[in-house]
Amino acid sequence: MRRERGQRGGPLLDGLIALLLLLIGLAGTAPAGLDQGVDVHPVAYPLVVVAALAVAVRRRWPLVTLAVVTAACTAYLILGLPYGPILLSFFVAVYSTAAYRPLRAAAVANGVALLVLLTHVVVGVRPPGLLGLNAAAAWVVVPFAVGATVRLNRESAARNRTDEARRLADAERLRVAREVHDVVGHGLAAIHLQAEVALHLLARKPEQAEAALTAISRTSKEALDELRVTLTVVRRDEPADERTPVPGLAQLPQLRERLAGAGVPVTVEVDGERRALPVAVDLAAYRVVQEALTNVLRHAGPATAAVRLRYAPAEVAVEVTDTGRGPAAAGTGGSGLAGMRERVTALGGTFAAGPAPARGFRVYATLPLQEEVA
Structure with missing residues (x-):
């Protein structure tokens, strides 16, 4: 019964998370540009919207969410737009693959996502240089580690419940x-x-x-x-x-x-x-x-x-x-x-x-x- 309630409440929770990321992205992108001295081009907002809304299906299709968010974030960074709230959507997408997909498949998918994201270091309007490599790696490694830990804890709890039953x-x-x-x-x-x-x-x-x-x-x-x-x-x-x-x-x-x-x-x-x-x-x-x-x-x-x-x-x-x-x-x-x-x-x-x-x-x-x- 508890599991069924969790499954029914999952899409609603994901929708609320996507809405929150959308509001943060729309409200926080311009201030991030001012803080970094970077002009925010109007094309930034459609990319923020796409990345945030993709999170709404993160639990059902985590790999699709990661692909869409990675593409939006990569395009955003290649255009030289400021590091901003759009990266929160990327964090959530990486976390979701580790939490809801087998670890090996999630590791491969996130490795590909990291390589795609790193293209802005080479072909971007404002290439960040080697510092961009470290930052992009952290954007993947940290949420992946958190998601993998949550998944392992969930599986351990499920095994304990099975053993107790x-x-x-x-x-x-x-x-x-x-x-x-x-x-x-x-x-x-x-x-x-x-x-x-x-x-x-x-x-x-x-x-x-x-x-x-x-x-x-x-x-x-x-x-x-x-x-x-x-x-x-x-x-x-x-x-x-x-x-x-x-x-x-x-x-x-x-x-x-x-x-x-x-x-x-x-x-x-x-x-x-x-x-x-x-x-x-x-x-x-x-x-x-x-x-x-x-x-x-x-x-x-x-x-x-x-x-x-x-x-x-x-x-x-x-x-x-x-x-x-x-x-x-x-x-x-x-x-x-x-x-x-x-x-x-x-x-x-x-x-x-x-x-x-x-x-x-x-x-x-x-x-x-x-x-x-x-």
């Missing part, structure tokens, strides 16, 4: 991948264990197998609903289904039932008064619990798990312990622990994972309640 896109992809990993990974792990239970009981205790299949159906539906909420964030053009709650600690009872149906009893303890948390903190805390319990399902073997929540004035703490096989089977080689750590540290929290004091594995995270601190 790419960084944000990568961060968004990582966030979505982490969400999908947590949702799908936990759902599939629970469904896998429940399916094994159903297969084991199908022949001998079909009524219990039916309960396992019912748990599979419920787990798959909950996982799909949660995945739909996650993907709605990516597809921003689609309205979110307000009937489906955003994952948070309020869904721990459903998560506990899901694990119980998969054969992992889970106890939940709460220290402090439950209260509404910032959405990002609530989601991160839930995902830590979910991923930690998923690791128990996958790696701990026959085990129980305990979830402890502690609500403090400035933070919420989450601890998940199990009685399973310990760190050797805790899934430390996968992306689960790394994903949990990234979630927590991104919100300014702390994360630790390792052997539990007695046996099994322990995951512990604290998340600051920034809204509460402020």
Whole structure:
């Protein structure tokens, strides 16, 4: 949007610059002649007008502007007219080629313009001698250097914006991948264990197998609903289904039932008064619990798990312990622990994972309640 506004405003700005140069040229040429003791011939003013008006298209056709202004200025100087405001148009033309054309093409064009301008040193009515060489070179080198600097800064800023956009896109992809990993990974792990239970009981205790299949159906539906909420964030053009709650600690009872149906009893303890948390903190805390319990399902073997929540004035703490096989089977080689750590540290929290004091594995995270601190 900002770039489009700049493109629309460019011709208007160039027109104003051309008008300003025209006014300065018409008003300042005669005083410049008086100051230098040179008579100003009436032909000077058409040349001043042509050079100034050519600047109006400097952004769209910078090389055409340079050619027209160079021709007008060269004719002006060959006629022996005083050094005056017309040279401001030449400055702007040289600057524009460096600012809006590739540097190599701009350098070649300005080199040709300098050679053409120098003809007044040889064939002019008032040849300035060698001093004219230095002055003409300065008229090209200085505005060219300024224009090239502006162009390089503009390109550097554009690259920085592109890099920042790419960084944000990568961060968004990582966030979505982490969400999908947590949702799908936990759902599939629970469904896998429940399916094994159903297969084991199908022949001998079909009524219990039916309960396992019912748990599979419920787990798959909950996982799909949660995945739909996650993907709605990516597809921003689609309205979110307000009937489906955003994952948070309020869904721990459903998560506990899901694990119980998969054969992992889970106890939940709460220290402090439950209260509404910032959405990002609530989601991160839930995902830590979910991923930690998923690791128990996958790696701990026959085990129980305990979830402890502690609500403090400035933070919420989450601890998940199990009685399973310990760190050797805790899934430390996968992306689960790394994903949990990234979630927590991104919100300014702390994360630790390792052997539990007695046996099994322990995951512990604290998340600051920034809204509460402020």
